[in-house]
Amino acid sequence: MSRFTILLKSINDVKEFVRIVNEFSYDVDLSSGRYIVDAKSIMGIFSLDLAKPILVDVHDSDALDLKARLTEFMV
Numbered sequence: 001m002s003r004f005t006i007l008l009k010s011i012n013d014v015k016e017f018v019r020i021v022n023e024f025s026y027d028v029d030l031s032s033g034r035y036i037v038d039a040k041s042i043m044g045i046f047s048l049d050l051a052k053p054i055l056v057d058v059h060d061s062d063a064l065d066l067k068a069r070l071t072e073f074m075v
Contacts, residue, residue, distance in 0.1 A: 002063040005053045006073040008045070013073065018042045020069050026060035 008014050021028050021039045028039035032054050037044030039056065048054060053075050058066055067074075 002058040002060065002067070004056050004067065004070075005075050006056055006070065007053050007075045008050050008073060014042060014045050014050070017070070017073060018045065021066070023069075024060075024063075024066050026058065026063070026066075028059070028066070029057045031055045031057065 006017070008017055018040060030037050030039045030045060030048060032048040032052060035048060037047060039045070056070075060066075
């Protein structure tokens with residue numbers, strides 16, 4: 001499992017993030033506080049507090065390809 005933090009500043013950031021994550025077959029979760037949602041669900045992401053950084057959990061042993069695609073969102 002791989003873990004890193006992102007910040008989604010706008011609606012377009014959320015849409016682009018979901019589009020990128022859906023290109024990969026493995027499971028990805030987002031967590032903010034006590035809430036955990038599927039990163040492939042745009043509705044789930046909008047239920048989180050987007051004003052704060054969000055923790056990303058990638059359920060794959062080697063997620064370097066996904067990390068490389070998401071560098072613009074990382075904090």
